[in-house]
Amino acid sequence: MKYASEFRDPKAARALLAAIAGRADTIGATKENPIHIMEICGGHTHSIFRYGLDKLVHEGIEFIHGPGCPVCVLPRSRVDEAIEIARRPGVILTTFGDAMRVPGTRLSLLQAKAAGADVRMVYSPLDALALARRLPDREVVFFGLGFETTTPSTALAIQQAAREGLGNFSVFCNHITVPEPIRALLGDPDMVLHGFIGPGHVSMVIGVHPYDFIAQDFGKPIVVAGFEPTDLLQSVLMVLDQIAEGRAEVENQYARVVPEHGNPVSLAAIADVYERRPSFAWRGLGEIDASGLRVRRAYAAFDAEVKFGIGYGATPEPEPEGCACGAVMTGRMKPTACPQFGKGCTPDMPLGALMVSSEGACAAYWQYGGMRAAG
Numbered sequence: 001m002k003y004a005s006e007f008r009d010p011k012a013a014r015a016l017l018a019a020i021a022g023r024a025d026t027i028g029a030t031k032e033n034p035i036h037i038m039e040i041c042g043g044h045t046h047s048i049f050r051y052g053l054d055k056l057v058h059e060g061i062e063f064i065h066g067p068g069c070p071v072c073v074l075p076r077s078r079v080d081e082a083i084e085i086a087r088r089p090g091v092i093l094t095t096f097g098d099a100m101r102v103p104g105t106r107l108s109l110l111q112a113k114a115a116g117a118d119v120r121m122v123y124s125p126l127d128a129l130a131l132a133r134r135l136p137d138r139e140v141v142f143f144g145l146g147f148e149t150t151t152p153s154t155a156l157a158i159q160q161a162a163r164e165g166l167g168n169f170s171v172f173c174n175h176i177t178v179p180e181p182i183r184a185l186l187g188d189p190d191m192v193l194h195g196f197i198g199p200g201h202v203s204m205v206i207g208v209h210p211y212d213f214i215a216q217d218f219g220k221p222i223v224v225a226g227f228e229p230t231d232l233l234q235s236v237l238m239v240l241d242q243i244a245e246g247r248a249e250v251e252n253q254y255a256r257v258v259p260e261h262g263n264p265v266s267l268a269a270i271a272d273v274y275e276r277r278p279s280f281a282w283r284g285l286g287e288i289d290a291s292g293l294r295v296r297r298a299y300a301a302f303d304a305e306v307k308f309g310i311g312y313g314a315t316p317e318p319e320p321e322g323c324a325c326g327a328v329m330t331g332r333m334k335p336t337a338c339p340q341f342g343k344g345c346t347p348d349m350p351l352g353a354l355m356v357s358s359e360g361a362c363a364a365y366w367q368y369g370g371m372r373a374a375g
Ligand code: SF4
Pocket: 322, 323, 324, 325, 326, 328, 335, 338, 339, 340, 341, 342, 345, 346, 351, 352, 353, 354, 355, 356, 362
């Protein structure tokens, strides 16, 4: 299978939906007593709503939208600190487009730009590196954020800057990791999760074994999945098969892209450039041990925290009044149940981070029908 259309084939999708329904009935899943499957990755959340899979699957299957949208889980204090750096004389702060709209406690980076800070959108940290080469009299800072998918490219940019001795380039590092918040969620006695759909792009870098603890320590099935509709449906079926057969294993539906042991070049770059922070404060989830990365001392010359004396002081912080992002992110509430959904919070005027990024659960609901639900 080489082409995307083959993964969107209605006939194949119908066959998978029928198989899912059969398995769900065997397990005894019902609307009142559903099987909860968490899709960890925001890209999967987006695909589920884009293709209407939540409506098409058996009524006894409920998708729980996980914390896998890096923009959504970034604490507001880190946005404030990025703005503080951007306001320093001579600084150009660069970042990805969706990070520019995330609200800090007072402003977003986009609003800071409108107020005079030199904030620029880039498509990759290598664009920021090129800017630093072109403008040697300016300090170019890359606001690095994201999971293991984007972590290697930031590491490679730092390594390249070190090789070139590019003293006017640095990274404000907010990279985070996927397995630790999943461990935290599984340790929460209030969470009712029966299985997981594992992230496709992250796993391309880290492989499938970092999820072994989900099966071994918590007895839950996880299937690493691709992003097309039949990928996701097949993964749901694989999770249900495990439940029906009393198995809990890590399986790889996305083997055409995800190598079992990940990408060795990316993993080497990550190990060379970063070390774990003792903990990281996730928006909506709180403090999670060893879930964030910082730049190693050997690369301190390219670490914006060191260069600008910012340090790391993020602590769990209250959400804006009326915002239910934490409850949505932990699967306790559907976006449409948030009192702010479509009223005080829309993609044009986001109150919470889950409405900012296209991978946020609230933005996905809104884009694919939530607007109607909000009336
Ligand atoms: S609707 Fe807005 S405030 Fe409510 S949970 Fe979603 S992003 Fe947060």
